[in-house]
Structure formats: structure tokens, C-alpha cells
Amino acid sequence: MTKKINRRKFLQSSAALATAAVSGQGYAQTAGDKTPVIGGKISSPAPIPVKKGPRVVVVGGGWSGLTMAKYLKKTNPKFDVVLIDKNQQFVSCPISNVWMADQVNLDFLTHSYVEAAQNNDYLFLNTTAIELDRTTKTLVTTLGSIKYDYLVLAPGIDYEYSRLGIENPEDEYALRMNYPAGFSSASEIMMIKHKLQNFKGGTLVLTVPSGNYRCIAAPYERACMAAAIFKKHNIRGKILLLDMNPDIRIKAEGFKKAFSQYYADIIQYEPSTEISGINIVDREIETDFDTYQFDDAVIYPPVRAASIIEKFGLSDEKSIQKEASIDPFKYHLVDDEFVYVTGDSRSQPFSKSGNTAHSEARYVAEVISAHADGKEIEWRSPQTMCFSGVKIDPLESMSIIAYYKFDEMEKNFAFDRAHLMEKWNERAGQAGLAWAEGMYRDMFYS
Numbered sequence: 266m267t268k269k270i271n272r273r274k275f276l277q278s279s280a281a282l283a284t285a286a287v288s289g290q291g292y293a294q295t296a297g298d299k300t301p302v303i304g305g306k307i308s309s310p311a312p313i314p315v316k317k318g319p320r321v322v323v324v325g326g327g328w329s330g331l332t333m334a335k336y337l338k339k340t341n342p343k344f345d346v347v348l349i350d351k352n353q354q355f356v357s358c359p360i361s362n363v364w365m366a367d368q369v370n371l372d373f374l375t376h377s378y379v380e381a382a383q384n385n386d387y388l389f390l391n392t393t394a395i396e397l398d399r400t401t402k403t404l405v406t407t408l409g410s411i412k413y414d415y416l417v418l419a420p421g422i423d424y425e426y427s428r429l430g431i432e433n434p435e436d437e438y439a440l441r442m443n444y445p446a447g448f449s450s451a452s453e454i455m456m457i458k459h460k461l462q463n464f465k466g467g468t469l470v471l472t473v474p475s476g477n478y479r480c481i482a483a484p485y486e487r488a489c490m491a492a493a494i495f496k497k498h499n500i501r502g503k504i505l506l507l508d509m510n511p512d513i514r515i516k517a518e519g520f521k522k523a524f525s526q527y528y529a530d531i532i533q534y535e536p537s538t539e540i541s542g543i544n545i546v547d548r549e550i551e552t553d554f555d556t557y558q559f560d561d562a563v564i565y566p567p568v569r570a571a572s573i574i575e576k577f578g579l580s581d582e583k584s585i586q587k588e589a590s591i592d593p594f595k596y597h598l599v600d601d602e603f604v605y606v607t608g609d610s611r612s613q614p615f616s617k618s619g620n621t622a623h624s625e626a627r628y629v630a631e632v633i634s635a636h637a638d639g640k641e642i643e644w645r646s647p648q649t650m651c652f653s654g655v656k657i658d659p660l661e662s663m664s665i666i667a668y669y670k671f672d673e674m675e676k677n678f679a680f681d682r683a684h685l686m687e688k689w690n691e692r693a694g695q696a697g698l699a700w701a702e703g704m705y706r707d708m709f710y711s
């Protein structure tokens with residue numbers, strides 16, 4: 266007699282086989298829905314309904330996770346999708362620079378996770394992921410554990426202060442508190458707006474990191490917006506833009522023209538300033554050749570994949586930005602087809618941008634759905650789209666749209682088609698806001 270096996274059992278037993286293969290511990294036990302034991306401690310289940318289909322847990326309700334949760338459910342309605350985020354509400358990083366310059370209000374950036382979950386038929390849990398046990402397919406959160414059939418990690422980025430020569434935790438803390446980067450959390454972004462709008466004069470330092478940092482154009486856009494605020498409010502301040510790169514990384518012609526045409530008396534651009542240390546007490550930034558004095562600063566360190574990737578033991582030790590080793594086309598861990606890493610935590614060298622994360626998540630949702638059905642789908646390039654505000658009242662912007670292709674010689678991805686518009690105008694300013702509205706509509710409404 267043939268023994269029947271349902272999909273849940275199938276998924277669990279194939280996961281057990283997969284993990285057993287890597288751990289070398291023999292066939293791992295699948296714990297069903299029983300209370301799991303993680304690291305010798307019992308973790309009670311998180312307060313969510315029992316699953317009604319293969320459960321896909323998505324960690325991180327940013328541009329990637331929100332899109333993923335919606336499109337997993339759309340592509341495969343049988344999936345029981347749970348989105349978790351440590352924040353209670355979503356505040357958009359894209360458009361935050363132009364918000365600092367009062368071109369939109371805070372409502373434009375702020376959206377509700379509860380509404381997104383209700384509109385798109387998935388569960389949302391406001392909690393933090395703290396541990397992962399791949400042998401029992403259990404994610405532990407501060408509210409209890411969740412068993413998954415598939416897990417998507419989309420936790421974004423963290424800052425790497427050690428790459429600015431900051432080794433002491435107290436110094437790092439002082440930098441985070443006094444000179445936040447504003448490339449991750451809403452409270453950092455709010456503090457920077459307050460700084461810019463209330464600057465008393467003198468030198469304000471903005472830094473640009475090296476490496477594949479989040480939103481390549483945004484630090485240069487922020488310099489334009491900060492200078493526009495100074496002009497509008499008659500603030501007698503200088504912006505010292507210290508770039509760790511040898512030149513402006515994107516839309517260089519446009520930004521250089523904007524700096525000289527509108528902000529020549531405000532922005533001083535210094536390329537190739539490899540920061541080797543920061544003296545917080547004396548407000549000095551040290552590079553190999555110079556020491557720069559400042560009155561206030563916005564210090565953007567190099568970035569890495571969010572720290573839970575390392576905490577969960579997934580970071581590839583060869584990766585400078587501590588990314589996980591994932592299949593570059595299918596996004597699952599190379600040793601586990603049930604755990605995926607997407608968005609700005611991914612290891613591919615795509616631009617760390619919201620549009621990239623959004624278009625990629627739609628594709629990866631299809632990859633996971635196909636995997637659950639024992640199928641595969643063809644690789645699709647993510648799309649990078651980025652608008653940069655240059656001038657305000659009315660807002661005038663530049664833009665870029667790009668795709669990627671895999672270069673067989675280099676064994677890596679490179680830009681494919683790219684459309685660059687370095688002449689700013691009001692139409693592109695409005696198009697940038699319309700783009701963001703369209704994205705929010707897609708992520709939060711059905």
C-alpha cells in the first residue's frame with residue numbers, strides 16, 4: 266500500500282533532509298506544532314492563529330518584506346503568511362530628504378502595518394526576531410516562537426562604525442546619538458530634519474560612505490536639500506560634504522552642476538576623504554591627509570547586512586558587508602532552500618534601493634510559490650528607480666532607471682539598460698512623488 270503524504274508533511278520532511286545534509290547530524294526531527302526547545306530553553310508559541318496552509322514567515326516589514334508578504338499571498342493563496350517587524354508603523358526612507366525640506370508632510374511617509382495586513386490577507390506581528398533554529402524550522406521572536414515552512418529574511422541594513430575607525434562601543438553610541446546617519450530608522454531621520462531646520466550657523470559635515478551603501482544618490486540629494494533649507498531660512502552655514510569615494514557615485518554631472526549653480530557658497534565637496542577617526546569631544550574628523558573641524562554633523566558609516574544575518578549564523582565569512590551566501594538567482598541560502606534573504610540584506614551587488622527591493626520581492630514571491638509546487642521560474646532582473654531632489658519650492662528632481670544582467674566573464678551582475686536623466690525639472694519632481702505614492706499604494710493596499 267502506498268503511504269499518502271500531504272504537502273505539509275512533504276515540506277517538513279524535505280526540510281529535515283536538507284538540514285540534515287548540511288548539519289551532518291543525521292535526519293533532524295521535525296517538531297510539528299509542538300512547543301519548540303531552542304538552545305535548551307522552551308519558547309512558547311507567538312500569539313498568532315494556527316496555520317491554515319504552508320506557513321511563510323517574513324522578517325522585516327520594509328520595502329522588501331511588505332511587497333513579499335502581499336505577493337506571496339497573491340501568487341499562492343494557500344500560503345499562510347506572517348509578516349513581522351520590530352516597528353509599530355512604517356516610515357519611508359525614500360522621500361525623507363525632500364520631507365526634511367518641507368516638500369511633503371509626515372503623513373506622506375507614514376503607513377499602517379495593520380492596514381497592509383488586513384488589505385492583503387496576511388498576519389502582522391509587531392515583534393523582533395531574535396533566534397533561528399533551522400533544524401526545527403523555528404523562528405524565535407520576543408513574543409514567542411513561530412514555526413515556518415518557508416522563511417524570508419528582509420531585515421535591511423545596519424551601520425558598520427568600525428570601518429570609520431570607531432572601535433569603542435561608547436564612541437559608537439555617542440556617534441549614533443549625536444550625529445546619526447539617517448539611513449535606517451525614522452527617529453534618526455527626524456533628528457536630522459530638526460538639526461537642519463534649526464542649525465545656528467558654522468560648518469555642518471555630511472559624510473558619504475564607500476562600498477555598496479544604501480541608496481547611492483541619497484547622500485548627495487541630502488546635501489542639496491540641506492543647502493536649500495539653509496538658503497530658504499537664511500542660515501549662515503557651510504555644508505562640508507566628505508565623500509569616501511573618489512567621485513560622486515551616480516548622477517555625478519547633475520549633482521556637480523547643481524552644487525555649482527545653486528549652492529556654490531554653501532556646499533564644499535571633498536572627494537577621496539577616507540575617514541580614519543572621529544574626535545567626538547573636539548568635533549574633528551580625521552582623514553589620512555587632513556583634519557576637518559565641524560559644528561554639527563550627519564555621519565553615514567559604511568553599511569552591512571542587518572545584524573540578525575550574522576546573529577543567526579548566516580553571514581559568509583568572506584563577505585565584507587557580512588552578507589549571507591545565497592543563490593544569486595533564487596535568493597535562498599546555498600545550503601537551505603527554505604530560507605531566503607532579500608532586500609538590502611541580499612548579497613548580490615544590486616543598488617540598495619526601495620524600488621530594487623520591491624521589484625525583486627515580487628519575483629522572489631513567485632520563486633517561493635513555484636518551489637512549493639515543485640517548479641522553477643525564469644530569472645528576472647530587479648528594477649532600480651531613483652529620483653533625487655535638487656531644488657525646492659517647487660521640487661525639481663533628476664532620475665535614473667536601470668536593470669541588471671549577469672556577466673558570465675566576471676561571474677557577477679552588472680548594469681544592463683540604464684536611463685539616466687541628469688537635467689532636473691519640476692515634472693521629474695512631481696514624478697518622484699507620484700512614484701512613491703504608487704509604491705505605498707501597492708505595498709499597503711490590495
Ligand SMILES: Cc1cc2nc3c(=O)[nH]c(=O)nc-3n(C[C@H](O)[C@H](O)[C@H](O)COP(=O)(O)OP(=O)(O)OC[C@H]3O[C@@H](n4cnc5c(N)ncnc54)[C@H](O)[C@@H]3O)c2cc1C
Binds near residue numbers: 349358392571620
Ligand atoms: C534618505 C533615503 C533616501 C532614499 N531614497 C530612495 C529612492 O529615491 N528610491 C529608492 O528606491 N530607494 C531609496 N532609498 C533606499 C530604500 O529606503 C531602501 O533601499 C529600502 O528601504 C530597502 O528595503 P528593505 O526592505 O531591504 O529594508 P528596510 O526598508 O530597511 O526594511 C527592513 C525592516 O526590517 C525590520 N527589522 C530588522 N531587523 C528586524 C528583526 N530582528 N525583527 C523584526 N524586524 C526587523 C526593520 O524594522 C525594517 O522595518 C532611500 C533611503 C534613504 C535612507
